[in-house]
Amino acid sequence: MGGYDGSILNGLNILPIYNDYFNLNAPTRGLNTASVFIGGFFGPLVSGPICDRLGRRPAIFWGGAFTIVGIVLQTAAQNIPMFVIARIVLGFGSILSGIASGVYLSETFAGRWRAWGVVGLLNDFYYVGALIAAGITLGTGQWHSTWAWRCPSLIQAIFSLLCILILPFIPESPYWLVAEGHLEAARIAIAQTNSNGEVTDPVTSTVYKESLDALSFQKSEHGKTMTLLQIARDKTARKRLLIGMSVGPFGCIAGNIIAAYYLGAELDTAGVTDRNDKLKANVVLNVWCLFCALAGTHVAAKWGRKSMAILSEILLVICLFIIGGLSKVYADNPNGASKSVVYGDVAAMFLFQGFYSMAWTPLMYLYPPEVMNYAVGANGLVFSQLVLHCFAVAFVFVMPIALENIGWKMYMINGSWDIVIVVLIAICWVETKGKTVEEIDARLKGKKHRSDEDSCQGLEEEEPDRYGRDVEEKTG
Structure with a gap:
């Protein structure tokens, strides 16, 4: 989504028909482009509470909904103020769904895939969206109407729409389910994402126990x-x-x-x-x-x-x-x-x-x-x-x-x-x-401290949503 949005503005800024329609100069071109980050500034302020109170999937849903509203407004924009407001709404929704998606992926991907899932799929695939947008603007750039820039804008809604349609068919984050006390639902979700739905699989049992341990750590004094x-x-x-x-x-x-x-x-x-x-x-x-x-x-x-x-x-x-x-x-x-x-x-x-x-x-x-x-x-x-x-x-x-x-x-x-x-x-x-939490502490503090805090931080290292330990190593 972010890659598509960045590349589409890159393409639109090249199109004479887009620049002529809004009568853009350097400052207004910068405003049209930068306004998405104004909306993105407010997203982090509410993403945490929404993710924690409603769940990861509802947060992704509302982020996608705001994004679609922003896209529709951008497609229909008649002047610079309307375009800028659309970009702000789009930016808010995009960052809300982006943060929620990152948390969701980190909490649901199996340990052995987590690095590629969170970093690879979420961030590297920025350029997949960018490539799609670049190809579309290359094609519509030959058109002689305002749909040369409106069409690429509208197509952007497909990604958020697909995301909303897929949400009912994927499990909620097992980590969030554990935190909310839905333990059986959490076990089923872990089985779906780690062991092909086998609730009795050793991997499922291990990940489930780690989720409970991580929650216990967070509720302790050292986990605050x-x-x-x-x-x-x-x-x-x-x-x-x-x-x-x-x-x-x-x-x-x-x-x-x-x-x-x-x-x-x-x-x-x-x-x-x-x-x-x-x-x-x-x-x-x-x-x-x-x-x-x-x-x-x-x-x-x-x-x-x-x-x-x-x-x-x-x-x-x-x-x-x-x-x-x-x-x-x-x-x-x-x-x-x-x-x-x-x-x-x-x-x-x-x-x-x-x-x-x-x-x-x-x-x-x-x-x-x-x-x-x-x-x-x-x-x-x-x-x-x-x-x-x-x-x-x-x-x-x-x-x-x-x-x-x-x-x-x-x-x-x-x-x-x-x-x-x-x-x-x-x-x-x-x-x-290759550094443990203790070793990073040593670099930051100038000395190692082997207190009870470090023993608690050992649990932190096993926390599934932050450190991605491959539980299959422990289950053999």
């Missing part, structure tokens, strides 16, 4: 979540929050927003001005990014999160400076620039997106829950989403204005920001690859 005020007063908790929430802003600042939402303007700086060429590049770019994201998820466990982030940022810095340099060459002599300059610039853009997708696409979902323990995680992840959407609103709005006014210099500025990010990651981040 910390408020944001408590987090702010505790040095280690504060460090966990700052490191975990840095992933979102770092991902925004890295430079991906340019190609994700304003590929047409970026290609203009490289000398690619034909509308069809831009739409085709959007399709190819999403195929390339999907491949890189899936590859990155596969190797994330081998390389380590911190090492992966540092290597990616260094490569992004190099690509941005190359893009900026070649774009300057073209800007200085647009009529006399050789084809090699244009091809080199486009190639560097593709490499940039590939390096970004390989590291930051999986890290966005993978790293924050690993560095935030249970006590910090609930409020910490919500606060991280709020910060992420604040940065997204600012950068998505400003980027077309910057590209129009300073052109190639924007790449140099962005590359300089990424150098700062490399330093911050190297100094502040902790490596979580």
Whole structure:
């Protein structure tokens, strides 16, 4: 859903008929595009209570319903205010269903599939939706009516509609059922998702027991979540929050927003001005990014999160400076620039997106829950989403204005920001690859503490919805 929405705006921003209909300039183009993140800012504020009180499936349902309302309004938009309001409603529904879906997947996927299910299906498949949207806008881009942009907008509702129709046929999260006291329903749900419906299967029994243990831990003194005020007063908790929430802003600042939402303007700086060429590049770019994201998820466990982030940022810095340099060459002599300059610039853009997708696409979902323990995680992840959407609103709005006014210099500025990010990651981040909760604590506190707290945190490590331990190892 998010991938489709991002790519559709990328395609629409390329279409003259969309820009002409709303009489867009750089600021209004940025407003139309960034407004979805305004709605996304409010989603995390209510997603937690809705998920906990109503259940994961109802939260997904209401998120999908809000999204469909936003899509209908966007399709029927007659002016910029109507379009912006539609995008805000769409953004709210999208983030509500997105958070609920992430929680649902993490709580229902069998342990051996959880990493691919949560990180792979939920985040890497951003580019599947993006590819579909890019293909649709490539086709409708040839139309000479407003349906060139209204049709791709309307098609977006299919995904939310399918999701709503499928919901009655899938089980509720077993973890939520246990928390609400529906123990027999939870056992049946666990059997459906772990052992082909066999309630007496050893795997079902083990996962069921782990769910009970995790709930018992959360109700204990050590399982209580910390408020944001408590987090702010505790040095280690504060460090966990700052490191975990840095992933979102770092991902925004890295430079991906340019190609994700304003590929047409970026290609203009490289000398690619034909509308069809831009739409085709959007399709190819999403195929390339999907491949890189899936590859990155596969190797994330081998390389380590911190090492992966540092290597990616260094490569992004190099690509941005190359893009900026070649774009300057073209800007200085647009009529006399050789084809090699244009091809080199486009190639560097593709490499940039590939390096970004390989590291930051999986890290966005993978790293924050690993560095935030249970006590910090609930409020910490919500606060991280709020910060992420604040940065997204600012950068998505400003980027077309910057590209129009300073052109190639924007790449140099962005590359300089990424150098700062490399330093911050190297100094502040902790490596979580292969680390236990105790070992991560040791890095954050400067010493190991083998108190009763750690013995309770051992239960946390077994918690099915957060750490994905493969129970088949225990059942033989």
